Amino acid sequence: MRILRFVVRRLLQLIPVLLGVVVVTFLLVRVLPGDPIRTILGPNATEEDAAAARARYGLDQSLWKQFLDYLRGLATGDFGTSIQSGASVAEELAVRIGPTLELVVLAVTTALIIAVALGIWSARRADRLGDHTVRIFALIGNSMPEFWLGLVLILVGYSMLGWFPAPSGRVDPETDLAPLTGAELIDAALTGNGPAFTSALSHLILPVATLSIVIVAPLLRSVRASALEVLHSEAYVAARTHGLPERVLRRGYLLRATLVRLPALAALVFGTAIGSTVLIEYVYSWQGFGQWALRGLLYRDYPVVQASVLIIAACYVIVFLIADVVQAALDPRVRI
Amino acid sequence: MAGTARSFGAGTPNISRRSVLQLGGSVALLLTTGACAAGKSGNSGSSSTGRGASTLRIAVSNYLSSWDQDFVGFDLTALMLYKNVYPYMIDYGVTEVSGARILDTQNIVPTFAESFEPSADQKVWTLKLRQGVTFASGNELTAEDIKWSKDRAFAAQANVAGIYRTIGLTEPDQVTVIDKYTVQFTQAFPSALTRQIQAISLYVYDSVEAKKHATDSDPWAKEWFAKNAPTGGYFNVTRAVQGQEIVLETNKNYSGPDPAKTDTIRISVVPAAANQRLQLENGDIDIALGVSKRDIADLKKADGIKVISAPSNDQVAIQMSVITAPFDNVNVRKALAYAVPYEQIIANIYGGDARPAKSVVPLDMPGSDEHGYPYTHDLDKARAALAAAGVTSVNSELVFETDNDTHQQLAVVVQSEARKAGIELKLTPLDPATLAQRREQRNIPLQITSGQLWVNDVEYMLATSFVSSANLNYSNYRNEEIERIYEESHTTVDEAARLRLWTRVQEILAEDVPWVMVCQPNFNLPVRADVAGWVQPMDGLARLRHLHAA
Numbered sequence: 109m110r111i112l113r114f115v116v117r118r119l120l121q122l123i124p125v126l127l128g129v130v131v132v133t134f135l136l137v138r139v140l141p142g143d144p145i146r147t148i149l150g151p152n153a154t155e156e157d158a159a160a161a162r163a164r165y166g167l168d169q170s171l172w173k174q175f176l177d178y179l180r181g182l183a184t185g186d187f188g189t190s191i192q193s194g195a196s197v198a199e200e201l202a203v204r205i206g207p208t209l210e211l212v213v214l215a216v217t218t219a220l221i222i223a224v225a226l227g228i229w230s231a232r233r234a235d236r237l238g239d240h241t242v243r244i245f246a247l248i249g250n251s252m253p254e255f256w257l258g259l260v261l262i263l264v265g266y267s268m269l270g271w272f273p274a275p276s277g278r279v280d281p282e283t284d285l286a287p288l289t290g291a292e293l294i295d296a297a298l299t300g301n302g303p304a305f306t307s308a309l310s311h312l313i314l315p316v317a318t319l320s321i322v323i324v325a326p327l328l329r330s331v332r333a334s335a336l337e338v339l340h341s342e343a344y345v346a347a348r349t350h351g352l353p354e355r356v357l358r359r360g361y362l363l364r365a366t367l368v369r370l371p372a373l374a375a376l377v378f379g380t381a382i383g384s385t386v387l388i389e390y391v392y393s394w395q396g397f398g399q400w401a402l403r404g405l406l407y408r409d410y411p412v413v414q415a416s417v418l419i420i421a422a423c424y425v426i427v428f429l430i431a432d433v434v435q436a437a438l439d440p441r442v443r444i
Numbered sequence: 445m446a447g448t449a450r451s452f453g454a455g456t457p458n459i460s461r462r463s464v465l466q467l468g469g470s471v472a473l474l475l476t477t478g479a480c481a482a483g484k485s486g487n488s489g490s491s492s493t494g495r496g497a498s499t500l501r502i503a504v505s506n507y508l509s510s511w512d513q514d515f516v517g518f519d520l521t522a523l524m525l526y527k528n529v530y531p532y533m534i535d536y537g538v539t540e541v542s543g544a545r546i547l548d549t550q551n552i553v554p555t556f557a558e559s560f561e562p563s564a565d566q567k568v569w570t571l572k573l574r575q576g577v578t579f580a581s582g583n584e585l586t587a588e589d590i591k592w593s594k595d596r597a598f599a600a601q602a603n604v605a606g607i608y609r610t611i612g613l614t615e616p617d618q619v620t621v622i623d624k625y626t627v628q629f630t631q632a633f634p635s636a637l638t639r640q641i642q643a644i645s646l647y648v649y650d651s652v653e654a655k656k657h658a659t660d661s662d663p664w665a666k667e668w669f670a671k672n673a674p675t676g677g678y679f680n681v682t683r684a685v686q687g688q689e690i691v692l693e694t695n696k697n698y699s700g701p702d703p704a705k706t707d708t709i710r711i712s713v714v715p716a717a718a719n720q721r722l723q724l725e726n727g728d729i730d731i732a733l734g735v736s737k738r739d740i741a742d743l744k745k746a747d748g749i750k751v752i753s754a755p756s757n758d759q760v761a762i763q764m765s766v767i768t769a770p771f772d773n774v775n776v777r778k779a780l781a782y783a784v785p786y787e788q789i790i791a792n793i794y795g796g797d798a799r800p801a802k803s804v805v806p807l808d809m810p811g812s813d814e815h816g817y818p819y820t821h822d823l824d825k826a827r828a829a830l831a832a833a834g835v836t837s838v839n840s841e842l843v844f845e846t847d848n849d850t851h852q853q854l855a856v857v858v859q860s861e862a863r864k865a866g867i868e869l870k871l872t873p874l875d876p877a878t879l880a881q882r883r884e885q886r887n888i889p890l891q892i893t894s895g896q897l898w899v900n901d902v903e904y905m906l907a908t909s910f911v912s913s914a915n916l917n918y919s920n921y922r923n924e925e926i927e928r929i930y931e932e933s934h935t936t937v938d939e940a941a942r943l944r945l946w947t948r949v950q951e952i953l954a955e956d957v958p959w960v961m962v963c964q965p966n967f968n969l970p971v972r973a974d975v976a977g978w979v980q981p982m983d984g985l986a987r988l989r990h991l992h993a994a
Contacts, residue, residue, distance in 0.1 A: 142877025146884050148516070149603075154915075158884075160601040193510045194670035203686050259718055267722045274728040275719050276503070276712045277688035393714045395507060395687025408877035 111433060118429045122422070129421040130182065130414070134175055137413045144191045144408040165191055167410075178414070188411030192403070197411045200400065205419065206290020207278055208389070208396035212381045214293075214312060215319035220374060222324050227331025228358075228366060234336060242328070250325030254384055258318045258391035265314050273310050275392045280307040315392045319384060323377050330373050335366040368439045371431035378427045382420060498707035500975065500991055503714040503723060505734035507687045512669040513647055514600040524985045525711075528692065530647035531585060531676040533557035533571060534639065538979050538990070544754040546980040547987070549900035550810070552639040555700050556585065556676075558625075560642065566634035566937060567612075571646070573625040578697045579650040580675035587621040592651035594619045596664045604645045610907045611635040611642075612934075636937045640899040644983065650675060678704045678989040688713055692988070705977060705992035721970075724749060730972045730993070733986070737850070741795050743970040754980035755799065756967035757806040760894040762842075762858065762960040767920045768889040770840060775833035776867075777957045780890075781819035782826035783865040784858055784960050793853050794965050801961035804910075804953045808982075810939075811902050811946030816954055817961045826865035837866040843882070843891040846873040851892045854962065886920050892962075893918065898983040902946040903933040910953070919958035926952055 145161045162168045166177060181188055187197035230242040249257075265272040279285055279292040283304035288295045293312060296305035338344050344361050352361075386398035397416065404412030436442045508522035513530060516522050535555045539548035554560055558572045577585040595616045597604035608614065612632030620628050631638065649669070657668035673681035679692035692709040712729065714720045720732040721739040725746055735743065744751045764771035764780065771777050790798045799807055803816025830836065842859065844851035852873065859869040869890070874882065882888050893916075897905055908914050911930045912922040929945050936942050953959075967980055976994040979987055 140877075141881060142875065143881035143884060144877055146880035147876055149606075154606065157601045157606060194512060194515050194666060195510070196667075199671075200686075259716070262719060262722065267726060270726075274723050274726070275716075276714050276723065276728070277685070281683060281685055281689050281691070390715050391719070393688070393712070393716070393719065395713060399687075399715075406875050406877065 111436065114436075115429065115433065118425075118432070122425050125425055126418060126421060129418055130179070131175075133414050133417040134178060137408065137410050138171070140408065142408040144410060147407045148191060165189065178411075187415040190404075190412050191409045192407055192412070197415045200412070201397075201415055201419065203287075203290055204395070204397045204400040206294075207292065207394060208382070208385050208398060210291035210293055211312065211315055211319065211385060211388070211394065211396065212378065215316045215323065216374065216378050216381055218316060218320040219324040219327055219377070220370070222320065223327035223331050224367065224370075227328045228335045228362065230328070231332045231335030231339060231366075234339075243332075246325040246328045249321040252322065253387075254318055254322045255387045255391055257321060258315070258388055261314050261318055262391070272314055273307070275314070277393060277395075278308060278311050279304055283307050311392075315388050315394060318388055318391075319381055322384060323381055327370070327373060327377060330369060331366060334369050335362060338362055338365045341365075364438055368435065371434040371438070372428075375424075375427045375431035379420075379424050382423060498993070499710065500706050500708075500731065500988075500993060501710045501712065501729045502731040502733060502988075503712050503720045503729045505713070505715050505717075505720075507713045508690075510670045511673045512666060513674075514597050514603060514664075515666060515670070516603070520984065525690070526647065526674075527677075527981075527985045528679050528988045529677040529681055530649075530674050531556040531577065531579075532643070533573075533590075533646040533648065534560050534643050535987070536643060536982070541755070544752075544980055545978065545990075546754060547982045549640065549982050552643050553701070555702070556648075556698075557646075560639070562634075562638065566638070567631050569629045569631070569638060569642070570622070571627045571629070573627075574700060575625055576697075576699060578676070579653065580680050580695075581650055581653045583650055583652040585648060585650075585676060586624050587627045588624075589648050589651045590627045590646075591619055591621050592654070593647065593649045596649065597645070599664060607641055607645055610904065611638050633934055634937060635934055636942060637899060637901055637903055640901060640904070644898050647674075648676070678987075679709065702989060704989040706988075709988055709991070724970055724972065727972065730975050731991075732970050735970050737795060737797075737968075740968045740970055748973050749970055750973050750975075752969045752971060752978050752980075753797070754967045755808060756896065756965065756980070757808055757900065757982055758894060758896045758965055758967070758984070759801065759806055760798075760854070760892070760962040760965065761801075761804075762962060763888075763891050763893055763918045764958060764960070765886070765889045765918070765920050766922075766956070766958050768887070770833075770835070770838035771889055773833045774956060775829045776835070776838055777960075778819070779826045779829035779833065779838075779865060780862060780867055781957050781960050782822045782829060783862045783867060784819075784962065785821045785861045786963065787821065788861075789854060789857055790963050793850060793857065794963065797968065798963040798965040801963055803950050804959055804961060805902055805905065805946065805950055806897070806900075807964055809897075809900050809902065809905070811943050811950075813947055813950045816950035818954055819957070819960070821861075823861075823865050826867075830866050835866075837868060839868045839870070840889045841872045842869040843872045843874055843879070843888045845879060845892075846875050848894075851894070854892060883918055886918065888918060891918060896982070896984050900982055902949060903930070903942075906930045906933070906949065910949075910958075921956070921958040923952055923956060 145158055145167065149157060149161060159168065166174055178188065185198060187201060189195070190197050190200060193200065226242050230239045233239045262275050266274060283301060285292060285296055285301055285304035286299050288298055292308035293305065296308050339362065344357070347361050348357060385396060386402050388394065389396045389399045400412065401416035403409070404416060504521050506521050508525055509519045510516045510522060513526050533554065533556050534552050536547040536549055537551035537553045538545055539551065556574060556577055558574050560569060560571050562569050571590065573585060573587065579585060598616045612635060613629060614632070618630045620630070622628055654665040654669070657665040673684055676695065678695055678698060680695050681690060682693045683689065683691035690711040692711065694704040694707050714723065714734070717734055717736040717739060720729070720735050721743065723729045724732045724743070727748070740751055743749050762780070762784070764777050766772055766777070786800055790796060790800065801807070801817055802814040803812050805812040805816055830838070842855050844855050855871050859871060862869055897908065906914070906926065907930065909916045910921060911917070911927055926949060929949055933942060933945055936945065969978060971978070974994045975991065977990040977992045979990045981987060
């Protein structure tokens with residue numbers, strides 16, 4: 109019940125935070141140099157044509173009027189109309205956000221599992237060959253730009269070994285997958301479309317691997333450092349001295365205490381991973397949220413930029429909320 | 445919550461958890477293996493997306509931004525697709541030059557129309573439609589569709605409305621329906637450009653279908669057209685997965701000349717040029733429309749791949765603002781024109797695969813004079829020109845597009861060589877929106893531009909680039925004689941008279957030198973060895989109907 113109250117309180121706090129984001133984004137995107145209207149007009153367009161296009165998108169109105177119209181739209185779930193495509197931003201967003209969240213959630217989950225398993229394993233063998241090997245590999249993974257790593261994995265996995273499909277799209281269109289959430293793996297599972305499920309999975313493996321390799325290092329280091337701290341703590345040493353079985357030591361004393369610091373870092377990494385998908389989406393022809401937001405920014409597509417910043421902010425806040433709840437569950441000292 | 449977790453951990457038998465983990469791991473392993481196997485079978489060509497007997501697969505760099513041609517931005521993928529899915533009433537014919545098949549801009553032929561002919565005074569043009577041409581909805585293409593489409597274009601005040609002004613069409617009333625299959629265009633003045641302008645403007649919407657989706661607030665069904673592909677062209681769109689793939693099927697109802705030669709064309713979006721190359725090498729695509737110059741050079745030696753080469757009218761230039769210091773002085777402009785290392789750029793940046801520009805009028809355009817641009821790389825002449833301007837050194841920024849690698853390389857080479865002549869350039873890459881804004885404000889002293897004109901005619905070139913009202917006139921150039929020649933050319937339909945005008949235009953521009961003409965890069969397209977029928981589009985927009993597997 110206490111946690112429920114905490115969640116409700118934090119969700120209510122979300123409203124002023126997102127309102128602040130809306131105001132700042134609305135103003136900042138208009139302060140940036142660049143004219144979105146000129147990018148959609150043909151070379152023979154006159155000043156009158158440009159004025160007509162501005163009126164079409166309401167950009168001829170005062171800033172106040174534009175802002176109030178935007179807020180009114182947001183209240184009804186209307187994110188506006190894309191200046192570049194002329195289509196509803198909400199509809200475009202619905203198509204783009206699912207694949208990116210699927211990619212990021214899978215990659216962060218994979219990275220977390222690897223980080224926890226290897227971090228604890230490495231800490232228990234501190235300063236031995238296995239520990240050094242894990243740390244070096246994590247460092248190498250962290251040092252590689254995701255763009256380059258993605259191309260290398262494609263070269264090996266697709267071009268040389270032929271194990272994975274061409275980096276073109278997210279699912280074989282011939283599987284006739286009916287889109288529900290936009291996340292192909294989930295849609296395939298929900299609709300019971302087996303061929304689409306395996307196709308989506310085969311398309312996901314390399315991008316998820318790329319993102320996981322890039323983000324696993326900080327998580328692994330954190331887990332290893334925490335595990336080392338726990339291994340040298342009085343409680344753990346006392347328990348060990350008292351001859352508790354290895355399994356009880358590992359699960360009762362080491363694992364949970366080690367994971368206490370992880371949620372906050374994982375939330376940060378999740379946010380970073382959303383940003384990192386721009387390049388990964390480019391390399392794997394993923395056409396997700398990152399590419400959509402980047403194009404919106406490059407062409408100053410105001411409604412697209414505003415919607416994408418708002419979504420990223422909402423993701424951050426919600427993920428940190430989840431992290432706080434998980435941390436409270438792991439650490440009895442934390443009171444929420 | 446914490447307590448619940450602990451009691452779960454203590455109360456659950458260990459063996460059970462391990463079993464669950466083992467089971468989960470096994471399932472994951474099986475799925476991964478299955479997925480890899482699926483990927484492998486795709487590579488071997490046996491997957492459902494493999495190429496059939498009459499299927500071509502094309503990779504493009506980006507998904508189109510909208511299906512609505514009246515309201516789209518400058519999106520080359522979209523504009524290329526429009527050429528193939530909208531019914532265009534007339535289009536360029538095909539000719540062969542030096543073994544390459546290219547669109548013949550001097551020969552415009554009726555396609556979905558039966559004829560398009562002028563009155564004696566060349567002011568009234570009559571378009572007669574073929575009977576029995578239908579859209580995918582089953583609605584017949586009639587004169588009412590033409591009228592509605594052109595009314596919509598005028599209302600849009602964007603692409604076509606702008607271009608129609610060059611031939612004296614400014615009001616919807618100038619387009620009239622004569623009968624079910626006949627439409628007349630009454631121009632304010634006769635123009636030698638009419639056929640060429642209409643070749644790029646006479647696309648038609650299914651107005652009966654469109655009206656079903658029109659509302660009071662959206663009378664032109666803009667929202668519907670932004671998302672729904674048009675029909676009735678050489679191909680119909682049978683599948684469009686946003687951001688990923690577009691499938692085109694031949695329009696079997698087309699009864700005009702030159703129908704599509706391939707039943708199905710699958711267009712996949714592959715943004716990374718390196719991936720397009722890999723997929724072409726692996727045989728997963730047949731045509732790569734977004735491969736880098738360096739990759740093309742390598743692909744020329746690859747097995748199973750050929751690179752189609754053709755001369756292009758794509759021009760690379762450096763526009764100098766003639767109203768902004770230091771380029772408001774013609775001698776400074778001449779100094780830069782002499783300082784640019786043309787041969788080095790062609791050899792090193794374009795791998796020798798470009799032609800030196802001989803004039804501001806593109807090579808192959810009627811009237812192009814090979815003496816129209818008398819500047820070659822000569823640093824002594826550059827320094828002398830600078831001295832004639834009364835200075836020993838000048839500074840300026842050199843603007844180019846952020847994501848254009850070729851322009852970036854070009855800027856670096858020009859900066860290095862111009863410095864030797866005393867011209868110090870600061871390189872300024874700009875994103876598309878900032879570049880568009882600064883171009884609108886006309887405040888860029890020096891900028892790299894590239895592109896090809898959609899109409900292969902000097903009058904159109906002047907209209908878009910060199911008269912004071914031209915929107916691509918980033919040089920802010922104005923010459924009274926050029927303005928007079930442009931006005932005169934509107935009503936000059938005699939070919940010999942027009943050529944005389946173009947000779948004078950080039951003499952003036954050679955002397956005023958508002959643009960440094962860098963080169964004309966050739967067009968190169970890597971395709972699988974069995975792809976045939978490519979026709980080089982002089983407007984850069986591929987006509988896919990000609991393509992087929994040999």
